[in-house]
Amino acid sequence: MLCSRSYVTLEYSRSAVLGVMATNANTVHKFSRWEMVQLHVKRGDESQFFFSTTVDVSVETLTQQVSAIYNGRLKVDRICSEIPxxxxHGVSLPPNMQGLTDDQIMELKLKDEWEDCCIPSGLAEFKKDELGCRSGHAPNQKMKEVLRKTVEEAKALISKKQVEANVCVTMDLVKEALDQLRGAVMIVYPMGLPPHDPIRMEFENQxxxxxxQASLLVIPEEEAQLWWASKELQRGKKLQNYVGKNEKxxxxxxxxxxGQGAPAREPLVSEEEQKKMMLNYYKKQEELKKLEEADDDSYLQSDWSDRQALKRQFQGLTNIKWGPR
Incomplete structure (x- = not known):
């Protein structure tokens, strides 16, 4: 009876969490007009996200906000890559058991103390992890679908495609994506994950x-720098000292x-414009080829186009070869 009540409570919690996810998924801000300064944040030549602020903001605060969103998006990506x-294959094995074969585990008499505690909702399915990093006790198909859909929704919230849609990414959106992922994991694993599982460690910032490779992408807040027009935005100044007082x-x-020096300057032609130019150039080349084929005068060297051929034939002057025999 207790298990039945727990399952009903779990289903109710699942519906509530998914309802909140569906409601929050629509809470994005799209720029129908410019009311604030728009920052198109890039890392190298790669677009990251749009961020809105005011010209009166200090560079110190701006750098903290931008770096927090940047690192938060990386955290969401790392969690989304671990959830599949x-x-x-289920939860992660303890560090001292990872990479060992079953015979080695038995020989060393190792036991996963969290195996009986961290079980998925419903019936678990066994699928051995060939890498030996996870227990193999995976959730059923229904719970897998919950995780899969939540990963897609979380990725969509912080996707780089938001730049193309002129959608501003805020720290609230990043937190919302993390909350969605945390809620889905709680639905599938109501007893929680073991403390050594990388997903739980990400949620707890441990x-x-x-x-x-992921460590090379993270930029600590105290080491972050913002550059614009080949100029570093100094933390002791305000944004208006660089871009003026125009909010639009x-x-x-x-x-x-x-310490990495000034980033490369923006190209004069964007990647999209360059693609259009190359496509236009290719079309022009194809048109020129067709015109050349239409204007080809090589047929003038053929026998049937020679006006004097019939006359030479009557006079017996055809097939005359010059030179020694």
Whole structure:
């Protein structure tokens, strides 16, 4: 009876969480007009997100806000890349058991103390992790679908495609994406994840990225710099010292780690414009080829176009070869 009540409570919680997700998914701000300064934030030549602010903001505050969103989006991406592994192979094994075969685990008499506690809702399905990093006790198809849909929704909130749609990304949107992922994991694993699971460590800000490729992307807030027009925005100044007092301004700023020097300047022609120019050039080349084929006069060298051929034939002057025999 207790299990039945727990399942009903879990289903109610699941409906409530998904209802909140559906409601919050529509809370995005789209720029129908410029009411504030628009910052197109880039890392190198790669677009990241749009951010709105005022010209009166201090560069110190602006750098903190932009770096928080930038690193928050990276956190969402890392969690979204780990959740499919959770859905396929269950929770993470303890560090001392990862990478070992079943025989080695038995020989060393190791036991996963969290195996019986961190079980998924419903019936678990066993799918062995070939890498030996996860337990293999995966959630059922229904719970997998919950995780999959939530990952898609979270990715959409902080996607780089928001730049094309002129959607501003705020820290609230990043937190909303994290809350959606956290809620989905709670639905599938109501007892929680083990403390060594990378997903739980991400939620608790205890992740260790040392020696990973992901660590190269993260920019600590105290080391972050913003650049505009090949100028570093100094933290002791305000944004209006660089862009003026016009609130309806749109600029491209680049974020990077201190000590890396000035980023590369923006190309005179954008990537999209360059593609259009190349396409137009290709079409012009094809048109010129067709015109050349239409104006080809090589047929003038053929026998049937020679007006004197019939006369030479009657006079017996055809097939005459000059030179020694």
């Amino acid at each position: 592994e959770l859905a396929d 992740e260790d990225l040392t020696g990973t 301004t749109k600029i491209i700023v680049k974020i990077q780690r201190r």
